[in-house]
Amino acid sequence: MDASLKELSKLEKLTASSSGRNKASSVSDSLDSLLVALESVRANIDDISEEAWESISQNIEAKKKEIDDRQKEIYSVTAKLGKAIDKKFPATLPSYPDLFESDASISALEGAIALHFLRTGQFEAAQAFFEESNVDIPSELRSQFIELHSILRALRGQDIGPALLWASRHREFLQSRGSPLEFYLHRSQYIRLLLSSHPANFHDAVAYVKAQMRPFFQDHQAEFQRLMACAVYLPLSRLQTSHYADLASPSLHFELEPLFAKEYCASLGMSRQVPLRVVGDIGGGGALAKIEKCRRVMRERKSEWSQRDELPIEINLAPENQYHSIFTCPVSKEQSTEHNPPMMMTCGHVVARDSLQKLAKSSGRVKCPYCPTESLSSSALQVYF
Structure with a gap:
């Protein structure tokens, strides 16, 4: 694009x-x-x-x-x-029958659109959509998204108070996820106090650490040492050329917004990314055109990849859209599971465990289907991931 x-x-x-x-x-x-x-x-x-x-x-x-x-x-x-x-987009997309004919599918689509408006902070558009459709979003959920964007606006304005209040109320949830959100919020406030032009604020910054950040010392000892040591390189001009230049970077504060949004949505049981935006980025970014081109070529050649109507192509996704690893055995064409994990042989090739058992000989040795000259002992295998 x-x-x-x-x-x-x-x-x-x-x-x-x-x-x-x-x-x-x-x-x-x-x-x-x-x-x-x-x-x-x-x-x-x-x-x-x-x-x-x-x-x-x-x-x-x-x-x-x-x-x-x-x-x-x-x-x-x-x-x-x-x-x-x-x-x-060299290939035109095909026309498909209407996928949203049933009441259940229409309701699901309208609900996804309404949630998209709420999650992206378009509350006026969401209200107009509620009035023109039959979608029903609980008022509590609407209030929660209003609170989310209110806190994000405060963070944008360098006010971490509302975010800290939310984080302290949900400390148990954040700790269960191993989230550093609350510590990063306190760290941001400490750095702002430290870099203030008034010399007396150095003592205010140290007092802030003692009063607010002690509960996080055990989990962030190395970072605490850096926060204390960076004060030696004040003022800001010296700090920016030291080993602690990252603590003087504005990105230290800007990264709080996406992190807070991620944890807030997780507390609601939602993903950190907006579903409709992901669909638009992947499909509109060329995936649909590639899929349709592959389908057309295979249809013309009258070749089938599998009985599940799968396609032998790879869609390159941005790092933020790569959620987990999926391995499909090149021998059996089946996806790996916990009971049938991928196994890597010493030659470097990977197949599923069930396929290896079928390839194993009575002597206990396995002949790699991709290395005709190499025969491996079944004990020389390891789980790939």
């Missing part, structure tokens, strides 16, 4: 005011300027000399040229954008 986004960015710049390759006025700016000039002429038409008429004529021609040049640029970039999109 990089090429398409690049051309779209160019198109946005061309249509924006006073932008473009030559920093020329946009079409709307040129027309507005010309309109103002003509209105001025109209107001003083009785007093205009022949030289003024000549100047007005030249101004009109100049504005016309500006508009023509800008239109050519826009048409050129629009054509490139279309080509980039066609290149990214």
Whole structure:
């Protein structure tokens, strides 16, 4: 999508005011300027000399040229954008029958849309959707998402008080997950106090550690040592060039928002990512086009990968969308389970345990199906992951 986004960015710049390759006025700016000039002429038409008429004529021609040049640029970039999109999505998606015909499926779809609006903080859109659909979201859940975005706005404004209050109320839950959220919130406040311009705030920062952060010492001893030692490199200019420069980075505070959202959603039994956004990123990012192309090729060749209508292709996902490892045995074409884990042989090839047992000979040795010259002892196997 990089090429398409690049051309779209160019198109946005061309249509924006006073932008473009030559920093020329946009079409709307040129027309507005010309309109103002003509209105001025109209107001003083009785007093205009022949030289003024000549100047007005030249101004009109100049504005016309500006508009023509800008239109050519826009048409050129629009054509490139279309080509980039066609290149990214070479195959048209098929038409499928309506998947949301039953009342249950329609209700599920409307519920997913409503939750999307709530989770992304679009509360006005959510309210309008509630009024126009039959979806029913518990008022308690709505209030919880309102609270979530209220706390995120406070964090954005460098106010960690609401987030700390929530974290202290849910400390047992956070500890059960091994989450460092509460400690990171206190760490953020300590760093802000430490980097304050007033020298007396150093003592306030140390007092804050003693009063608020002692319960976390056992689990974060190494980080505590760094927090105390970094004070030696004050002021900020020295700290930024020391081994503790990461503690002076603004990202230390910015990372609190996604971490808090993740833990808050986990407390509600929800994933850290918004489902509809994940579907759009993966499917709209090219996965649907690749799947349909593979289906079309296999249909034309009349070849089948498996009876489950699976496809022998790999869809590259962004790291945030790679949730867990799935291993499919290349011999049996079955996915591994706890009772049938993947096993790696000394030659480096991996197959499922059941397949290895079938490949094993009566002598207790296993012949790797991918290394004809190598015969391995069954004791030389290990669980892969």
